Amino acid sequence: MHVLILAHGEMPSASLLRTLCEEADLFLATDGAANALPDLGMAPHVILGDFDSVAARAGELFPTAEFIHTPDQEASDLDKALMLAIERGATRVTLAGALGGRIDHTLVNVGLLVKYAGRLDLRIVDDWGETRATSDSLVISGHPGDTLSVAVFAPAEGVTLTGVRWPLHDERLLPGSRAVSNSLVEESARLSVREGVLIVTHLRTGGADREEEDTGEAKE
């Protein structure tokens, strides 16, 4: 089962959100993230959180939604939504609205990718592309010319990346390293790591990244 979870960061474009909704079997929104949905003509199946941010008239706005109150402060609303998705049988979860805005929220949300690496097919999408994490191996499907970046926050050993312009062969990656803005040369890339966790971002060709002149070389 494929679950879409909308968090309260930067809202994806309406067209992307609509596509994501159509692809998902179940649509959860955390707390305040639901506020923008009525204007878009969309309704989540479940609204979950401590309800400190959702509009007071949420029950009226979403008459068919299930409201789940999760005041427990040991986990963030987004992590609670993830746990619920897993409880309900999710095998694949897409997070939207999980980036942008406050950097501390962005970092803890990217941290969730690391937390669930190897346990769940989990990705964060935004209008630029998608971000995933692996502690093992991953196939990234796309188009030649798509941008692919790998980030690490601790040394990663035995990193191999094929199907890209600058392949890596059993290499060591360090935090802040230059594995940014590689690009696909085939329909898919293969990424693997022997020890550590890799965070990989795949930017779609023709996506928002095309607004920048991207030479495929390392950028700040």
Add this chain to the structure above:
Amino acid sequence: MHVLILAHGEMPSASLLRTLCEEADLFLATDGAANALPDLGMAPHVILGDFDSVAARAGELFPTAEFIHTPDQEASDLDKALMLAIERGATRVTLAGALGGRIDHTLVNVGLLVKYAGRLDLRIVDDWGETRATSDSLVISGHPGDTLSVAVFAPAEGVTLTGVRWPLHDERLLPGSRAVSNSLVEESARLSVREGVLIVTHLRTGGADREEEDTGEAKE
């Protein structure tokens, strides 16, 4: 010596950038980041990068700037600027324009905090506040009510945090954990870790974070 480096992410507000400039002894801008400066009446001392993004008439726009061409692709422009800052005697470095925009750029730039943790007094600032990393201990000076968040991307052992509403005492922090939106109860907080690296974000009271209703509790 305090060095300010402006990267090519989301531009800080003009007032923040002006304050940062005044505080710094040396102002470096990476490549395309310099483009916005003439309109603000500001000029960097050094422009550094592979010059694939800076305006063609940069020499004319910044007649007093030193241009350093760094085509080497083993490091990002921002890391190259950091290495130059250190070479020129920096003891403290502030990065601006290093967040926002593409998530892969944001992650690799936050990775630089991890790379230099314990070796340099390094921080990333934006209009919300500032983000630093520590593999040892740190004092965060601010005001009661300021928001403080700690993120990790690998398990961190022996984390202690005092001077805040929800202190931590020799605890284990895991990726995606809820150490977000704590708040200062004193003029400063003390953060330390026995094993691992902590990324700490300090949001100023009355800063952009105040736009959200922040109860000081965990958020997605």
